[in-house]
């Protein structure tokens with residue numbers, strides 16, 4: 312199969328323009344023009360709806376669409392639906408998710424499914440690889456989307472942009488084998504295992520006797536060692552990180568670590584083995600996320616989990632510790648940056664001992680000061696996960712192009728706040744937010760620069776987008792329409808915003 316892009320080839324562009332003369336009034340996405348043997352593919356937008364055009368129709372029966380006579384040719388005008396996304400992935404390898412490996416990567420969660428093209432443009436030339444389809448089970452449920460829809464949006468985005476350098480797809484915060492099944496079926500390649508249900512937080516209250524009893528109770532056959540062997544091995548290991556830091560737990564610390572993380576280790580191993588044994592031919596890379604614990608991950612805890620997984624043959628591509636300080640949703644880091652920097656270096660040194668996996672920054676949106684620190688270290692590879700911040704840029708565009716709808720969504724999000732904030736780490740204070748009814752149109756975009764309002768909007772995304780609440784039932788459709796009508800404005804905001812996310816690493 313030969314894939315050539317002829318965005319600048321005048322002959323092909325004029326062929327495309329000839330076909331477009333028969334399609335009615337529409338906009339061409341020049342980078343989407345692909346020639347494969349004698350077949351021609353490109354994307355257009357008619358009104359607010361995008362289509363994939365396939366020519367000639369008779370050679371391409373895998374695609375479904377309306378037949379349109381275009382001079383002496385018959386073209387297919389295909390909706391951007393799941394079956395056409397599947398046909399596109401069968402035809403063009405670059406429309407499928409690939410493994411990203413231990414390279415710098417950026418997760419561009421896209422809860423609306425329309426930010427991909429701008430994400431790709433912003434990542435070009437930065438050295439980061441894009442993870443385009445990145446969605447947790449929680450987000451899928453809250454937005455009422457499927458894993459397929461998210462993947463299809465990614466495939467159409469790389470096609471529209473003519474992006475052939477490979478993108479990853481991250482099934483985020485997967486808790487059960489059934490979660491893995493959903494993501495494998497939809498073609499995801501990165502699997503973020505979330506063992507938070509197995510973390511035992513209250514270990515410091517346990518007596519020595521209780522600690523021993525809890526450790527005795529661990530599934531030692533899965534840990535492939537006895538308790539005595541493990542204690543002996545780790546207490547006598549005298550590990551020194553390349554930074555000079557010595558891993559020297561007391562027996563009590565080791566027992567606490569095993570109570571807290573013992574089942575995290577065995578659950579992660581089970582999930583990893585489930586993927587490799589159930590889907591031996593499916594490309595997969597693993598992230599382990601322990602970011603949603605109550606306390607920051609200590610260096611010893613990181614060491615313990617990583618060394619045990621390594622010993623048990625589980626290969627990680629990335630690991631997300633819970634770092635020090637506060638990684639609240641939608642706003643910059645709060646905490647001691649010097650402490651973050653020194654701990655980050657130590658965490659990285661641990662990662663290097665066990666395969667050199669990437670450190671992954673969850674709740675990575677808008678952590679500009681943290682990016683700068685990581686960029687300045689210029690050590691190891693990093694993965695940054697963002698999601699809500701693209702939704703907020705969509706709302707910023709809306710505040711400019713459709714003030715009336717923005718005002719409704721802002722008021723609604725304020726009303727939802729006390730319910731919607733429940734599962735999030737945030738500190739917004741409703742009393743600090745002005746009533747949208749009394750704010751002029753010109754001042755509405757200021758909400759997106761206010762940390763309180765940002766978090767209120769951030770946590771309400773599910774209520775706004777899912778369509779399950781009567782008051783909000785038309786919000787998503789109206790929001791999507793406004794964004795399609797103002798595509799360039801929206802993309803401009805996204806590009807400017809991700810420039811701020813990516814340039815501190817340069």
Ligand SMILES: [Zn+2]
Nearest residue numbers: 600602673674
């Ligand atoms: Zn996370």
